[in-house]
Amino acid sequence: MSVVTENSPLIVIPIYILMVVIGIILILKLSKDKTRKISSLRLFIQTAAVVVIFMGLILGPFNVPLFQPLGPAPRDRLIGADFFGNQFPDGISFPILACYYPNGRTITCPIWQLQAYLFPFWEHARGYNVYYSTSGLEKIGIVIAMIAVSAIILGRSVCGWLCPFGLYQDVLSRIRKSTRLRHLSFSDKTSVKLGQSRYVIIAIFILLSVIFGSYAIFGTELIPGTIPGGPYGTEAGIIGKINEPFCLVCPARPLCVLAESAVGAMKYSYISQITYGPFWIEGGYISSINISILIVVSILAFAYRRVWCRICPLGAITGFFSTFKPFNRIALTKIEKDQQKCTKCGVCKRVCPTQATAMYDKKGGDVTESRCMLCARCVEICPYEGALKMTFAGQTLAVSQDWLQKDK
Amino acid sequence: MAIIILLLGAFPLLPSIQAQDRTKFLPTDNFDIPQLDGTINFAVNGSYRSAVFVNNTWIFRGLILNNSQTRGNLQISAQNSKVTIIDYYSNPAYGRSQFLRYTTEGKGIQTINFNINGTTKLDEWMMRFNGIDSMNEKDKWYLQPDDTIVIMGQTGNITAIHYRFNRPDESNLPFHMQHYVAITITAVLVATILVATIITIKTRRQNKCL
Numbered sequence: 086m087s088v089v090t091e092n093s094p095l096i097v098i099p100i101y102i103l104m105v106v107i108g109i110i111l112i113l114k115l116s117k118d119k120t121r122k123i124s125s126l127r128l129f130i131q132t133a134a135v136v137v138i139f140m141g142l143i144l145g146p147f148n149v150p151l152f153q154p155l156g157p158a159p160r161d162r163l164i165g166a167d168f169f170g171n172q173f174p175d176g177i178s179f180p181i182l183a184c185y186y187p188n189g190r191t192i193t194c195p196i197w198q199l200q201a202y203l204f205p206f207w208e209h210a211r212g213y214n215v216y217y218s219t220s221g222l223e224k225i226g227i228v229i230a231m232i233a234v235s236a237i238i239l240g241r242s243v244c245g246w247l248c249p250f251g252l253y254q255d256v257l258s259r260i261r262k263s264t265r266l267r268h269l270s271f272s273d274k275t276s277v278k279l280g281q282s283r284y285v286i287i288a289i290f291i292l293l294s295v296i297f298g299s300y301a302i303f304g305t306e307l308i309p310g311t312i313p314g315g316p317y318g319t320e321a322g323i324i325g326k327i328n329e330p331f332c333l334v335c336p337a338r339p340l341c342v343l344a345e346s347a348v349g350a351m352k353y354s355y356i357s358q359i360t361y362g363p364f365w366i367e368g369g370y371i372s373s374i375n376i377s378i379l380i381v382v383s384i385l386a387f388a389y390r391r392v393w394c395r396i397c398p399l400g401a402i403t404g405f406f407s408t409f410k411p412f413n414r415i416a417l418t419k420i421e422k423d424q425q426k427c428t429k430c431g432v433c434k435r436v437c438p439t440q441a442t443a444m445y446d447k448k449g450g451d452v453t454e455s456r457c458m459l460c461a462r463c464v465e466i467c468p469y470e471g472a473l474k475m476t477f478a479g480q481t482l483a484v485s486q487d488w489l490q491k492d493k
Numbered sequence: 494m495a496i497i498i499l500l501l502g503a504f505p506l507l508p509s510i511q512a513q514d515r516t517k518f519l520p521t522d523n524f525d526i527p528q529l530d531g532t533i534n535f536a537v538n539g540s541y542r543s544a545v546f547v548n549n550t551w552i553f554r555g556l557i558l559n560n561s562q563t564r565g566n567l568q569i570s571a572q573n574s575k576v577t578i579i580d581y582y583s584n585p586a587y588g589r590s591q592f593l594r595y596t597t598e599g600k601g602i603q604t605i606n607f608n609i610n611g612t613t614k615l616d617e618w619m620m621r622f623n624g625i626d627s628m629n630e631k632d633k634w635y636l637q638p639d640d641t642i643v644i645m646g647q648t649g650n651i652t653a654i655h656y657r658f659n660r661p662d663e664s665n666l667p668f669h670m671q672h673y674v675a676i677t678i679t680a681v682l683v684a685t686i687l688v689a690t691i692i693t694i695k696t697r698r699q700n701k702c703l
Contacts, residue, residue, distance in 0.1 A: 169674045170674070171663060172663075172672070172673065172674040218671065219672070219675070223672065227674055227675050230675075230678045230681070230682045231678060233682055233685075234678070234681055234682050234685045237685050237686065237689050238685060238689075414693060415686060415689035415690050416689070417689055478689075479692055479695065479696030479699070
């Protein structure tokens with residue numbers, strides 16, 4: 086057992102906030118290209134968020150030390166972190182694809198939570214070496230409430246501005262751009278269908294978790310061998326393989342493990358274990374299926390912008406709580422359009438990374454739709470003064486400018 | 494001031510507060526249990542404050558393995574088996590857990606007690622037999638009312654783990670304390686909806702005025 090020195094959050098966090106604020110001010114002051122200013126700012130904030138998520142600048146008593154390649158994997162120490170005590174030891178449910186496993190339990194992927202609390206942690210006192218004093222239903226209620234709060238306040242801007250997997254796709258798009266290759270686009274019909282498929286995907290995985298957890302939930306074992314045998318959910322056999330089915334296919338998981346390993350916050354062996362054994366074998370936390378899907382998504386993301394975001398079930402949940410009735414009426418972060426200033430040039434539609442069309446199709450007012458991740462690229466590129474704007478709580482954050490005229 | 498410095502300097506020399514004598518042991522030292530045909534030894538060097546043999550059980554107080562920090566008190570017995578203790582430690586961060594790792598030869602019975610304050614519950618315990626987790630398998634191990642774990646018929650590498658020791662018992666707390674996270678997040682959600690609604694109404698009014 087080696088001694089681990091933890092950075093004091095009281096020192097690290099204020100310094101980090103100061104650095105981020107200075108960075109934002111510098112970008113806003115120094116960036117001269119009006120068509121790239123918001124994109125540059127977004128890239129900076131996305132990067133800053135990755136540092137927060139993967140390098141341990143997290144609140145709580147179990148904050149991961151920065152750059153500690155030789156110590157014990159902090160993930161091991163994070164098990165059972167008591168951010169909310171026994172009632173909710175998994176930390177804040179925040180709807181970004183930052184895997185539960187590496188980042189500890191201060192911020193946790195809600196998809197994992199929703200699945201795990203159905204199976205195998207429906208009953209209280211069951212957990213991976215963690216004691217829950219609350220029932221599955223209560224925990225699921227907490228997760229949904231946390232997502233709803235985040236979605237009402239931030240909407241899908243968490244996808245556009247904070248999600249690490251979104252940054253990964255953006256980086257791939259930037260690499261493609263640097264090679265002067267033009268991106269590909271789906272047809273409008275396919276794009277809509279992909280957007281709808283997100284809800285089917287989340288429904289399938291939740292249903293699977295309900296079926297697997299049927300013994301605990303309904304008292305009927307629908308799949309043989311799914312009766313949890315002990316309190317810690319670490320059973321071998323089929324139960325160990327089908328826990329949280331979405332996580333077995335999630336492409337973000339290997340990336341998260343890689344990011345954590347890169348800063349010494351996790352062991353590389355968690356990745357290397359899958360380099361041997363049959364195709365489906367699980368190595369630590371990631372499986373060959375994860376890796377395969379990551380490769381496919383990476384290739385597609387090189388050609389299509391934000392391809393995963395179009396089918397991301399996490400984005401679907403956030404979109405549900407921010408763009409569907411009645412939540413859309415009170416959502417605080419929005420894209421708004423002034424119909425009188427719009428000339429229907431269509432540039433907003435062309436630049437949208439997720440091929441959202443509401444800002445073009447709708448007549449005016451709130452044009453945020455469930456596919457829109459509030460990246461504000463449309464606002465940035467729109468050449469008509471005040472035609473599009475991004476607002477938060479009624480206050481304008483960014484507004485389209487007549488950059489064509491001024492550049493002349 | 495000089496007296497204080499002198500006293501501080503002499504502090505470790507005072508016989509009454511010197512560390513208690515410790516008995517060192519080597520991996521070759523055996524702790525036999527003749528009546529049960531059992532033997533206990535350690536895989537590493539170490540020391541203890543006292544080792545008492547009572548009712549066919551060895552009680553090691555202030556156990557230190559491999560010159561590391563004290564590992565607390567351990568009570569262990571072996572019947573028809575030879576037990577070699579590899580490690581015994583607590584990890585407050587890892588699920589507030591306490592581990593005992595040992596190997597055993599002979600399909601006998603081992604009893605262990607970590608001497609944890611307060612009564613433990615069955616769901617706080619887990620065994621690992623040759624790398625395979627075992628939870629509540631009564632044919633392999635069970636918990637006695639006095640917090641002693643009895644392990645039967647296992648050979649090879651064995652790890653006994655107790656999680657969440659000193660876990661607060663929430664069952665006696667009032668309802669709002671037992672569910673404070675759910676209540677708090679519900680209140681936050683309601684407040685968010687209220688504030689968002691007020692902001693939305695205000696913004697619409699402002700827009701209409703414009």
